[in-house]
Amino acid sequence: MEFDYIVVGGGSAGCVLANRLSENGQFTVLLLEAGGTDHSPVVRIPAGEATAIMSDRYNWKYAAEADSTRNGRRDVWPAGKVLGGGSSINGMMYVRGSRYDYDNWASLGNPTWSYDRVLPYFKRMETSEIGDDIYRGREGPLCASLTRVPSKITEAFIAGGVETGIPRNDDTNGATQEGIGHSEASQKNGWRHSTAQAYLRPARNRRNLCVTTKAIVTKVHIENRIATGVDYVKAGQKHTVRCRVEVILSAGAMASPKLLMLSGIGSGDALTQMGIEVKLHAPGVGRNLQEHPGILLFQHVNIRTLNTEVTPLRIVLHGLNFLFRGRGPATTSIGHGVAFIRDQPDAPAPTLQLAFSPIAYDFTPEGVRLYRKPAVMIAVNVCRPNGRGEIRLRSPDPFDAPVIDHRLLADEGDLQKLIYGGRAARKIFGSHAFSRYSIDERLPGRNVETDAEWTQYVKDVAFPMYHPCGTCRMGPDDQSVVSEDLRVKGISGLRVVDASIMPVVPSANTNVPTIMVAERASDLILNNR
Numbered sequence: 001m002e003f004d005y006i007v008v009g010g011g012s013a014g015c016v017l018a019n020r021l022s023e024n025g026q027f028t029v030l031l032l033e034a035g036g037t038d039h040s041p042v043v044r045i046p047a048g049e050a051t052a053i054m055s056d057r058y059n060w061k062y063a064a065e066a067d068s069t070r071n072g073r074r075d076v077w078p079a080g081k082v083l084g085g086g087s088s089i090n091g092m093m094y095v096r097g098s099r100y101d102y103d104n105w106a107s108l109g110n111p112t113w114s115y116d117r118v119l120p121y122f123k124r125m126e127t128s129e130i131g132d133d134i135y136r137g138r139e140g141p142l143c144a145s146l147t148r149v150p151s152k153i154t155e156a157f158i159a160g161g162v163e164t165g166i167p168r169n170d171d172t173n174g175a176t177q178e179g180i181g182h183s184e185a186s187q188k189n190g191w192r193h194s195t196a197q198a199y200l201r202p203a204r205n206r207r208n209l210c211v212t213t214k215a216i217v218t219k220v221h222i223e224n225r226i227a228t229g230v231d232y233v234k235a236g237q238k239h240t241v242r243c244r245v246e247v248i249l250s251a252g253a254m255a256s257p258k259l260l261m262l263s264g265i266g267s268g269d270a271l272t273q274m275g276i277e278v279k280l281h282a283p284g285v286g287r288n289l290q291e292h293p294g295i296l297l298f299q300h301v302n303i304r305t306l307n308t309e310v311t312p313l314r315i316v317l318h319g320l321n322f323l324f325r326g327r328g329p330a331t332t333s334i335g336h337g338v339a340f341i342r343d344q345p346d347a348p349a350p351t352l353q354l355a356f357s358p359i360a361y362d363f364t365p366e367g368v369r370l371y372r373k374p375a376v377m378i379a380v381n382v383c384r385p386n387g388r389g390e391i392r393l394r395s396p397d398p399f400d401a402p403v404i405d406h407r408l409l410a411d412e413g414d415l416q417k418l419i420y421g422g423r424a425a426r427k428i429f430g431s432h433a434f435s436r437y438s439i440d441e442r443l444p445g446r447n448v449e450t451d452a453e454w455t456q457y458v459k460d461v462a463f464p465m466y467h468p469c470g471t472c473r474m475g476p477d478d479q480s481v482v483s484e485d486l487r488v489k490g491i492s493g494l495r496v497v498d499a500s501i502m503p504v505v506p507s508a509n510t511n512v513p514t515i516m517v518a519e520r521a522s523d524l525i526l527n528n529r
Contacts, residue, residue: 071460124519220260249494266283
């Protein structure tokens, strides 16, 4: 078989590329996805998020190495194993990031990725219910919706934040990110709106687009430093497919660098030790791994919260409300309110994100578990952490999971920001507006007051926010993997288009920025023709 374009990975970026590259009908496109379809209600119904992310069927559940900065804790790092990828199993928070994030990308040697250059792609991708037309899109494939299960306790979170000095901001994806307001979700009429639904579904019947699921790509063929095709395995059978124009890796921040290394692109010494023929010495492959470190604050409250709505009778009632009206607890996303704040007044942009949920989960090393008492939580994370890690091959066997080596709290500044954010969240819980609903603080608990106690709490409970990126970094220097147009340096006909190209993690849940990257990449690819 032969196609013009082969897209490896049908996730948040890959589904966008499959749509856009096949849109004009001139080119043949093959989309290879290692997971299955997204037809399950666990994936489509928002309240199924915790089940989906805990499922071996929809989540690769990569095991990270022991983290010495957190007493040797070993985390599970999720990655979507289904069409739509992370957008099919994530918490659905619709967050773009700040102007500073993308201007920072530009200042690092990627001038065409400034905020003013990427804003048109954010607008092109979305249909938003709120905001100014200067900043927000109205006719894009992906819906950005306000919650369809309003709660007075979310309003208390917002009012409490304003009471503590955080400015009210009714659109943190608009002119400015700083402030507190309602969070948007990637939903349409109450249903999860993944890229599989928003982008791939409308394109599935195109004769020039072929979608193959449960196809694990094992290698990119490189001949004379030109990508000529890929090998993949499906149902135990090996297949080889060639491309006429480009192979595009959209397998994610963990799988894209792994596949480059398996194909002979990476550190020459490391590849040689693995017995892999070196096609290109590219030492930056797999490095620069970034992740948002986060902590949780829990408050027991005196009203019902969404995690207590799982009795048999209420499940039936909420199910009917969802099916007939597209409303109610079944539509819940992970975050209903959000605040972006600075830990230092002279910081160029917000340094901390606080996401409020009228629902309570425990984030364990094994994954997400529903808490059974009425409670709410605020997740605090550092917007642009200084900590870095790397992805390495475990072996030359493509079916072995990669090594994920990341020390979440290696940077003292990141730890101090989390402490500042934890105290800011506690102030909101203690505000007059919120206190009418409070019973007590479950976590961290009132025994945590001093700097030393907060430090210990952060080290005990900090967790990755499931936003990995940066492992095929874009930039002009020798350690970067892709150039500004996302071509793999030194190899023709090969690009990377996913969160791995981000030089610095944006101050956002990374799904929406990844979709923007894919939208812009589709123009870069097609304009090249």
